[in-house]
Amino acid sequence: MCSKRIILFSLSAGLCFFIACSKDPLIPFDLGEKELKPVLPETPYSYGTDTLPSNFSSPPLSFINSIQNPITSAGATLGRVLFYDKKLSVNNTISCGSCHVQSKGFSDPNQFSVGFEGAITNRNSMAIINTRYSFRYFWDQRATYLEEQVLMPIENHIEMGMNLADLPSKLQLADYYPTLFENAFGSTEITIEKISIALSQFAHSLTSYRSKYDIGLQNGFVDYSSLESDGKTLFFSGTVNCNHCHTTENFYDTQAVNNGLDSIYADNGRGIITGDSADIAQFKVPTLRNIEMTAPYMHDGRFSTLDQVVEHYNSGIQQHPNLDDRLTTNGMTGGPPKQYFLTTYEKASLVAFLKTLTDQTFLTDVRFSDPFR
Numbered sequence: 625m626c627s628k629r630i631i632l633f634s635l636s637a638g639l640c641f642f643i644a645c646s647k648d649p650l651i652p653f654d655l656g657e658k659e660l661k662p663v664l665p666e667t668p669y670s671y672g673t674d675t676l677p678s679n680f681s682s683p684p685l686s687f688i689n690s691i692q693n694p695i696t697s698a699g700a701t702l703g704r705v706l707f708y709d710k711k712l713s714v715n716n717t718i719s720c721g722s723c724h725v726q727s728k729g730f731s732d733p734n735q736f737s738v739g740f741e742g743a744i745t746n747r748n749s750m751a752i753i754n755t756r757y758s759f760r761y762f763w764d765q766r767a768t769y770l771e772e773q774v775l776m777p778i779e780n781h782i783e784m785g786m787n788l789a790d791l792p793s794k795l796q797l798a799d800y801y802p803t804l805f806e807n808a809f810g811s812t813e814i815t816i817e818k819i820s821i822a823l824s825q826f827a828h829s830l831t832s833y834r835s836k837y838d839i840g841l842q843n844g845f846v847d848y849s850s851l852e853s854d855g856k857t858l859f860f861s862g863t864v865n866c867n868h869c870h871t872t873e874n875f876y877d878t879q880a881v882n883n884g885l886d887s888i889y890a891d892n893g894r895g896i897i898t899g900d901s902a903d904i905a906q907f908k909v910p911t912l913r914n915i916e917m918t919a920p921y922m923h924d925g926r927f928s929t930l931d932q933v934v935e936h937y938n939s940g941i942q943q944h945p946n947l948d949d950r951l952t953t954n955g956m957t958g959g960p961p962k963q964y965f966l967t968t969y970e971k972a973s974l975v976a977f978l979k980t981l982t983d984q985t986f987l988t989d990v991r992f993s994d995p996f997r
């Protein structure tokens with residue numbers, strides 16, 4: 625009798641839980657979202673205080689726009705609310721955070737992301753990490769500065785479907801915004817420009833610099849296993865030249881290149897934007913920070929594991945007229961693809977090294993988390 629009651633109780637508790645869960649961000653057309661309000665700390669979190677080491681950046685910081693939009697705590701606090709607010713989509717179903725998940729390095733664990741009407745994006749969502757020290761955003765680098773980039777998904781007909789001109793008056797209806805705008809900009813007036821500035825300040829505050837690798841830079845890598853250490857040597861070696869493209873301590877580049885995924889690409893990347901045949905099938909060189917968490921990989925999310933990525937460079941590079949000269953045997957663009965002939969141990973060591981770039985502090989930092997709960 626007693627145990628039956630317990631079962632009944634847990635069944636109904638389970639049912640309540642199930643109903644509560646129907647607010648899951650991935651279910652389209654959830655109209656309950658209107659009721660959600662952000663819960664913010666009494667003393668605002670501080671943002672923009674994390675300083676990345678200078679060797680994270682190429683080109684020099686002075687070249688980069690984020691200098692013109694310095695992060696303030698009130699600006700990034702507003703940006704955090706905007707980033708996670710589903711009201712930024714036309715039917716209140718999708719926020720930036722739906723496709724950029726903190727525990728996944730602000731990428732999406734799905735190959736393609738689901739937009740506001742259930743349609744899927746044509747590329748894999750990108751990690752948002754250390755953008756503050758970069759420029760030229762998206763896989764095809766079509767947005768030079770983050771301030772222009774952050775408005776594009778809001779208007780995108782697959783992603784959020786919102787008419788930008790309608791957004792300020794829509795947000796004006798939510799009672800929590802006037803104070804947040806006042807704190808950030810000294811006035812309760814909402815404009816598209818302020819939305820862009822605040823969203824960029826939040827995105828730029830997502831800084832990752834506390835991985836095992838960073839600790840290693842300080843203490844001479846004493847905590848590295850021999851596998852990790854051998855992988856590091858290989859990564860930076862002249863022969864397996866990963867660092868020639870994944871450059872600086874941020875392991876990225878601002879120049880798009882072709883890394884030989886296919887001989888004919890379904891998506892021509894940067895070439896679609898510039899119309900220049902030399903840019904066909906060139907894609908942004910993404911940061912490798914937190915790469916363990918940002919699967920699947922490449923612009924089309926074709927690889928689900930790091931082992932597959934390493935095998936691509938080891939034996940799978942395809943000939944292409946724009947194949948980068950660092951991946952050809954004759955050092956010429958479009959030349960015969962390199963093969964590395966790595967042993968099983970060497971491949972495992974590269975993967976082990978890449979995993980030392982995981983930064984748990986970043987992935988769980990409460991300042992970056994969803995306030996709508």
Ligand code: HEC
Pocket residue numbers: 707712718719720721722723724737738739740745746747748749750751752755760761762763764773774775777778782783784823827908
């Ligand atoms: C429906 C899913 C989806 C939503 C919603 C979404 N994004 Fe994205 N995001 C993507 C995809 C997919 C890409 C890559 C698109 C491409 O390269 O063409 C991307 C790329 C980016 C990048 C480029 C990163 C880089 O290093 O170049 C940034 C920054 C970004 N998104 C920020 C945002 C912000 C801010 C919002 C909310 C205003 C947002 N995204 C909403 C899916 C989404």
Ligand code: HEC
Pocket residue numbers: 751864865866867868869870880881882883885907908909910911912915918920921922923924933934937948950951974
């Ligand atoms: C010639 C420049 C170049 C070299 C050398 C290079 N990469 Fe890349 N890497 C890229 C580009 C470009 C992309 C994105 C390509 C795309 O999506 O079409 C990429 C993507 C990746 C990704 C997936 C990132 C993501 O967020 O999806 C990983 C992991 C990676 N590279 C690891 C490595 C490793 C390990 C090496 C050395 C064995 C290496 N790369 C060598 C240019 C390079």
